[in-house]
Amino acid sequence: MLPALHIDHLSVHYGRTPALTDVCLDVAEGEFLGIMGPNGGGKSTLLKAILGLVPPTLGSVQIFGKSALDGRSNVGYVPQFSAVDRRFPISVTEVIMTAFLKRGLHPFFRFSSEHKERAQEYLRRVSIQHLAHRQIAALSGGEFQRLLIARALAAEPRMLLLDEPTASIDPASRECVYELLGDINRSMTIVLVTHDLFAISAKVHALACLNQRLVYHGEPKLTPELVNRMYCCPVDLVAHGVPHRVLAQHEGEGCTCHSASAPEKQGEKHV
Amino acid sequence: MFEALLEYRFLQHALLACLLASVVCGFIGVAIVEKKLVMMSGGIAHTAYGGVGLGYLLGFEPILGAAAFALLAAFAIGTVRRGGHVHTDVIIALFWSLGMALGIAFIGFAPGYPPDMSTYLFGNILTVTRLDLQIMAGFTAIVAALVIILFNDWKAYLFDGQFSAILGLRTTLLEYLLLALIALTVVVLIRVAGIILVIALLTAPAATAALFTTRLETRMALAIAFGCLFCLCGLWLSYTINIASGATIIMLSSAVYGLAYLARRHHIE
Numbered sequence: 273m274l275p276a277l278h279i280d281h282l283s284v285h286y287g288r289t290p291a292l293t294d295v296c297l298d299v300a301e302g303e304f305l306g307i308m309g310p311n312g313g314g315k316s317t318l319l320k321a322i323l324g325l326v327p328p329t330l331g332s333v334q335i336f337g338k339s340a341l342d343g344r345s346n347v348g349y350v351p352q353f354s355a356v357d358r359r360f361p362i363s364v365t366e367v368i369m370t371a372f373l374k375r376g377l378h379p380f381f382r383f384s385s386e387h388k389e390r391a392q393e394y395l396r397r398v399s400i401q402h403l404a405h406r407q408i409a410a411l412s413g414g415e416f417q418r419l420l421i422a423r424a425l426a427a428e429p430r431m432l433l434l435d436e437p438t439a440s441i442d443p444a445s446r447e448c449v450y451e452l453l454g455d456i457n458r459s460m461t462i463v464l465v466t467h468d469l470f471a472i473s474a475k476v477h478a479l480a481c482l483n484q485r486l487v488y489h490g491e492p493k494l495t496p497e498l499v500n501r502m503y504c505c506p507v508d509l510v511a512h513g514v515p516h517r518v519l520a521q522h523e524g525e526g527c528t529c530h531s532a533s534a535p536e537k538q539g540e541k542h543v
Numbered sequence: 544m545f546e547a548l549l550e551y552r553f554l555q556h557a558l559l560a561c562l563l564a565s566v567v568c569g570f571i572g573v574a575i576v577e578k579k580l581v582m583m584s585g586g587i588a589h590t591a592y593g594g595v596g597l598g599y600l601l602g603f604e605p606i607l608g609a610a611a612f613a614l615l616a617a618f619a620i621g622t623v624r625r626g627g628h629v630h631t632d633v634i635i636a637l638f639w640s641l642g643m644a645l646g647i648a649f650i651g652f653a654p655g656y657p658p659d660m661s662t663y664l665f666g667n668i669l670t671v672t673r674l675d676l677q678i679m680a681g682f683t684a685i686v687a688a689l690v691i692i693l694f695n696d697w698k699a700y701l702f703d704g705q706f707s708a709i710l711g712l713r714t715t716l717l718e719y720l721l722l723a724l725i726a727l728t729v730v731v732l733i734r735v736a737g738i739i740l741v742i743a744l745l746t747a748p749a750a751t752a753a754l755f756t757t758r759l760e761t762r763m764a765l766a767i768a769f770g771c772l773f774c775l776c777g778l779w780l781s782y783t784i785n786i787a788s789g790a791t792i793i794m795l796s797s798a799v800y801g802l803a804y805l806a807r808r809h810h811i812e
Binding site: 286287323325344345347349351355356357360361362363366367370371373374375376377378379380381382383407409423427 | 577627628692693695696698699701702703705706707708709710711712713716717753756757758759762
């Protein structure tokens, strides 16, 4: 069976600066993959390369056997919270309905009452149907994140890509989002970029660690050695903002640094 | 002023120019403010001065030269921005000054006494000719038609261009089309507010409308209404107290925006 996502020796450069180097990764259909890595490690670049938004320098991406540009219509994308302007004058229903626009341009196109009913279904699926007529500026962080997930689902994808969906929301909303993703995963492949250890340990089926190169791909078990290898330095893990030490500080033995650009690498990191 | 309006052709032209300028301000001003392209619009406007100078040098209608230079600048800035190798600020600044420099040079090369360029730099709605009006009406019709016909595509693109691209919307085409519409809008506004003041007229009605509504359609309609109000009241004020119309319109727009902002804040608190 074809994998949902096949990444073959992918390298991406921004000018002369490498963002990804020789990444090979397969995601099976129905899998829930978590991607972790330090800031600047290439996680978001990997998602953009999958979506065909940045061209690969070397290698290729295949989505359900098609090239990134042809296959991305099978992908629902949930961008980083900060990537979308929350002050834009648009209502919750209208945001969902933008996903009903398909290829090309749509001269004289007007959304029908049927479109509005369909939008309501997707809102119901993420439990924010009561907010249908509200403007997005009036939503809380958790509600807005659910809206972005509903919009991605409204494009009727076979695979969902999420870029740090819980980065700016409170713990209760974060729990709800993960519950929702668990439900969605019953019918859809999910690739989740996150810094959230809770998601990695409890929800995903597989873990990929990225620091410009693929440092690890396998079971979602974070060990001190793996974290140090991924971040290229001793790491102090901080859970949910409470500064208790989860892993002992390491002296960086066996640390293989792949990135030449991250200035934090010399010191200790908090995750 | 009402009798004068019936009597003098130049006032009738000024009134029509006000209405046309308000329509483009409403449609494109809102798009510019939401897409954060205000400074790029300033760059396009100032580059148009090169076209005005070329028109004087070669003896064709300067406003057509302005349109050609504005379109050229819009596509060049858009292409360099998409390439991502140069910061957008840098390329806008270069076009901004290059356009002005070319305009000055072309006028310097023109034979005879240099013409008075203040109507292009600061606007003088009372000097709008029949040909200016025809050009303004044509460009306004193009802008309004393209915004209305592709309204849902614009809404999706302005809200989240990346998501729209993933869906398969022709976002590259929409991006260049928006830049072209900005260029045409700038040309429509040059005779009203002038190259230097054009940014204020593009942003003030849209920003004032944003204080009162959170729907894109309503915001555009309200921005058109505010544009009409600013231009007509500014025209009346400039006629009454006999000062430059472009400057009066901009001062009035900024004052109304300031007052509306304070009133809104007071209302919220």
